[in-house]
């Protein structure tokens with residue numbers, strides 16, 4: 001194990017780095033690299049022990065190889081015609097080898113050196129992990145000619161932070177710990193643009209010297225601006241209203257459609273979220289953070305169980321019996337999110353459930369049964385009885401023991417009847433039929449509002465929505481339904 005670590009440290013230019021450097025144009029046109037070329041040609045990968053006697057070259061490699069590699073990467077563009085080719089062969093040994101790492105690859109990326117038009121083929125791994133997105137970036141935006149590259153290298157040696165400013169920070173604002181207010185973003189963009197502009201002008205025009213006083217002042221401002229961000233993070237990190245970058249990234253991945261709206265809203269709102277945009281976020285960890293941040297609203301009988309993507313699980317205890325529901329998180333946040341916009345009105349989960357009973361979805365069959373029974377109890381209390389029996393023979397025209405298809409038909413019938421409740425009442429001859437969803441809806445209302453007024457209202461609605469049948473009509477109805485479900 002230890003041996004391997006030492007081996008790893010010993011390699012200072014692995015094979016693909018060595019190859020990329022050799023394929024580069026600039027090291028062949030600048031005499032200063034002659035000793036490096038000789039070394040690279042001698043070794044398929046460069047180990048510290050290979051060059052231990054050449055301490056000047058060793059130091060140059062260690063200090064500059066990142067810059068050299070960036071310059072090399074910047075020399076390449078994708079081939080214009082057929083830049084990516086898939087090998088039709090299934091056998092690995094028939095695949096072409098990647099010009100950089102030497103691994104056989106099925107997908108071949110063709111890139112062209114824009115200075116000498118040399119074409120090489122590179123595998124997908126090396127294109128993505130090694131060449132990076134910077135193919136083309138450096139070359140198109142910053143270093144437009146070879147002398148620009150030379151100036152760049154010289155300047156980076158003196159001001160290493162330039163590399164950060166030009167490359168690593170080019171998407172800086174989309175990686176900040178917290179979303180920054182618009183004013184912060186503006187001052188960052190302003191100074192970033194100023195430095196980039198100055199350097200661009202120096203690299204690509206005939207300017208012999210860079211105005212170091214101006215550059216140093218700008219770098220100082222740049223660093224100050226970034227430092228002020230740190231203060232901002234320290235002050236607001238951990239506060240729910242300033243979403244963590246983790247949550248922002250999850251939104252970027254899971255809800256692309258609202259991502260830019262979210263970022264913009266927060267930037268314009270001093271880095272804070274608003275209730276409106278919060279109610280659109282469905283990311284689970286956000287919902288957890290939200291329910292933890294709401295001022296206490298639980299009561300013993302109403303509990304939040306779990307947050308899922310876009311959904312909140314709620315359990316309501318009816319005389320200690322748990323009833324399990326799910327509700328859309330946007331309705332939930334819309335109701336409880338007032339605190340985000342500094343509206344301190346207290347809101348209770350119980351009240352929320354009462355007014356949103358129709359949006360609460362039951363989570364299991366046991367809950368369904370208990371709720372349905374609430375409605376059935378109410379009907380029973382008004383003299384409606386549900387002991388009506390259907391005859392298999394009257395439905396199918398054949399007695400069950402003679403029917404070879406009994407099992408199949410019985411299953412279908414049971415499925416249908418599970419969803420229907422048939423009642424009779426002494427005041428008329430009709431059969432009163434309600435579907436499960438009608439009873440569930442009424443039952444939910446009864447669970448959440450156990451008072452006489454609600455009972456009367458629910459009963460009125462149930463009686464209005466009942467399906468009335470003569471015995472004969474009911475059989476016809478059931479037959480039709482069975483036909484439909486075949």
Ligand SMILES: [Zn+2]
Pocket residue numbers: 098099100101102103122123125126
């Ligand atoms: Zn490769």
